[in-house]
Amino acid sequence: MNDYAIATVIPPRGAAAPVERRARSGVVSLPVPQVSASRASAMRYGLARIDASGRVADRAILTTLGWSSGDSLMITVVESAIVVHRDPSGVFAVPAAPYLTLPAVVRRRAGVRAGDQLLVAVDATCGVLVIHPLAALDTMLVSYHASLLGGEDRDGRTE
Numbered sequence: 001m002n003d004y005a006i007a008t009v010i011p012p013r014g015a016a017a018p019v020e021r022r023a024r025s026g027v028v029s030l031p032v033p034q035v036s037a038s039r040a041s042a043m044r045y046g047l048a049r050i051d052a053s054g055r056v057a058d059r060a061i062l063t064t065l066g067w068s069s070g071d072s073l074m075i076t077v078v079e080s081a082i083v084v085h086r087d088p089s090g091v092f093a094v095p096a097a098p099y100l101t102l103p104a105v106v107r108r109r110a111g112v113r114a115g116d117q118l119l120v121a122v123d124a125t126c127g128v129l130v131i132h133p134l135a136a137l138d139t140m141l142v143s144y145h146a147s148l149l150g151g152e153d154r155d156g157r158t159e
Helices: 003-009 060-065 104-110 134-148
Strands: 019-023 026-030 043-049 072-078 081-086 117-123 128-133
Touching (some): 060 117, 072 104, 117 134
Antiparallel strands (some): 019 026, 043 117
């Protein structure tokens, strides 16, 4: 995702104008909450494919996190998300090639297969990488969108 796409999603800083809605007795102004564009962490997002060897095709991950060849990593699967961070007691290591390689046991536990597209979320401030298979992202978004639409899922059933 480029900076232009990010800038179009995040609202500009400053006070938001009130939303006006016509009522029978006249105009009613509703306050609009101000959304801050600044965050405590420096998150970066991307989409990457994983190959048959477990390599995640996004070299920028290691650059953003400052990881280098031989660094020990802790890789944990939490539900379907893969959480990776540098840890001296980690049993995995950053390979010599500028890629992140996910071991087969991790891929199996997370349900990730060769060719799958992944959402890569990097928190450079904390030095953490979270990888989500797109199927998990779909589940999260369906649930979130249902909450926005009054608690109904795709079939119109209330949860």
